[in-house]
Every structure is written in C-alpha cells, then in structure tokens.
Amino acid sequence: MSDFEIVHLRSGIKSLRQLSSQETFHPGIGPMAEARILHVDQQRIVERSARPGRFVIWDVGLGAAANAVAALEALLESGGEGIVEIHSFDKTLDPLAFALEHAEDLDYLLPHRELIETLIDEKYVRVNGRIQWFLHLGDFRDVMHDADLPSPHSVFYDPYSSVSNQEMWTLDHFRALRNRLGDDTPCLLTNYTGSSAVRVTWLMAGFYVGVGQGVGKKMETTVASNHLEMLKEPLSSNWLFKRQTSQSSAPLRDAQHQAQTISLADFENLSSQPQFQ
Numbered sequence: 001m002s003d004f005e006i007v008h009l010r011s012g013i014k015s016l017r018q019l020s021s022q023e024t025f026h027p028g029i030g031p032m033a034e035a036r037i038l039h040v041d042q043q044r045i046v047e048r049s050a051r052p053g054r055f056v057i058w059d060v061g062l063g064a065a066a067n068a069v070a071a072l073e074a075l076l077e078s079g080g081e082g083i084v085e086i087h088s089f090d091k092t093l094d095p096l097a098f099a100l101e102h103a104e105d106l107d108y109l110l111p112h113r114e115l116i117e118t119l120i121d122e123k124y125v126r127v128n129g130r131i132q133w134f135l136h137l138g139d140f141r142d143v144m145h146d147a148d149l150p151s152p153h154s155v156f157y158d159p160y161s162s163v164s165n166q167e168m169w170t171l172d173h174f175r176a177l178r179n180r181l182g183d184d185t186p187c188l189l190t191n192y193t194g195s196s197a198v199r200v201t202w203l204m205a206g207f208y209v210g211v212g213q214g215v216g217k218k219m220e221t222t223v224a225s226n227h228l229e230m231l232k233e234p235l236s237s238n239w240l241f242k243r244q245t246s247q248s249s250a251p252l253r254d255a256q257h258q259a260q261t262i263s264l265a266d267f268e269n270l271s272s273q274p275q276f277q
C-alpha cells in the first residue's frame, strides 16, 4: 500500500497527499504555480544564474519534483552564460515513484519523464550543455556535509511541516545548515512557512530573515539568507518587539516542541542578532 494519494485542490489542479501525515504537497494553488512563485521567482534564479560562473541550487525535499521541474523549465526557457547545478535531496524516492505512476494526473511530470527516470537510475542527469541535475539520497542533515557538495546560491527548503517532520526544523539543525553555507557564497533560502517560531529559530541559528511572497491563502511566507542585502524585506524591529508577547515565539529547540512564549534569555539572544543592530 502506498503512503500517497492524488487529491484535487480547490483550484481543480491535482497534487499529492501523504496519508500518514495528511499533508498535501503545494496545497494552495497547485504544484507548478506554487513552486514558481515561492521558489523560482522569489529566488530570481533566471537572473542570478545568467551571470558567468557556476550557480548551485539545493532542492531540499525532492518529493514529487515540482520545485525542481519548475526551476528546470524556467532555466530552459531562458538563456544565460552560467553553468547551473541542481542538487536534489530526499531520504526516499517513494513520493516520486508514486508521482511517476500518476504522471497523467500530475501533468507537469509528463514532459520530463525520461529525464527523471535517468536521474533516479544514475543519480545524475545532464539536461543540456548548461544544466546538470544531481540526486542525493539519504537524510539531508547528514548528506549536506558531504565534502564534494558545492555550497548553494539558492536553497528550496521544502520538507514536510514542523509538526510532522520535526527533525528538519530544530535550532541545532539550522545552526548546522547556517555553518555549512558559510559566508562566501550569498545564498537565499525560500520556504512556505509564516510561523513566528520558525522565524525566531532561523534568526537564532544565524540567518538574516525576511518576509516572503504570499502564496494561495498565505498572506506571507519566509525567506532567509547568509547576507542581509539578499532580503527585500528583512523582519523589522517592530516584528521583534511583538515576539515578547507572542504565544508561539519560542525557538524550535527539540523535536518535541510545544508552542510557547520566548524566554527572556532567548529574547536577549534574538535581539542581539546582527539584523536588529
């Protein structure tokens, strides 16, 4: 029995749902539209990758490959001198295998079926002279430390939510990710969350954090970076001030997190982050 099913979104578009977590992939406006708004456009990957040199995308949580395919299509439609590497990460190929079996329902996969099958078999596929796609299977928290892996300019961060995929949302994990990014390569991370607790966690992990584009019913999402100038709308000191009384502003310190108000010590730490100086 598969852990996935095809669901009809309100827009009429179809997507995947994981039965065990009851989480729908790209639940608002559908896989391609959401992937384009949230990751491809916000990351300005077409513009940023057009410059000479190498442009590296980390696609964290390959899942049913909507984010990766949206990036691929945008890059294929555009020109540019830069060499692009898409590095997709997942600990399982189950959602992708299910999606390929239902490619007629999820029509975004159909034009890229052969490419994706090669990626699964070889863990690598050369898309054209400019674009290469790599697959890294395993727990991202370990795999991201592989010495051969180039640092990213762009991270599509798309695990399940902090409720059902808690290990991908802890302060320790984000500190490790922030250290892994270093400071040399300016990098933008995009994600669907608007949660205060996640924003606090990212700030305390050493990221600069900003308001991201709204998508579907979400008024806003969240972006993070290792360079402040990458953010269009950094979280303000007014946002910081309100965290003192917010009921879900404590950082996600462990996998069994309960929503609660931030402690005085954590608030002092948060206030001392460079973004607010």
Ligand SMILES: C[S@@+](CC[C@H](N)C(=O)[O-])C[C@H]1O[C@@H](n2cnc3c(N)ncnc32)[C@H](O)[C@@H]1O
Residues within 6 Å of the ligand: 025, 035, 060, 061, 062, 063, 064, 065, 066, 067, 068, 089, 090, 091, 092, 095, 138, 139, 140, 141, 158, 159, 160, 165, 167, 168
């Ligand atoms: C919501 S789905 C991603 C949807 C996908 N980005 C797409 O466009 O179709 C979340 C994915 O994150 C993967 N994932 C969760 N925890 C992970 C971990 N620790 N390491 C690697 N992948 C993980 C899951 O297996 C799942 O495929």
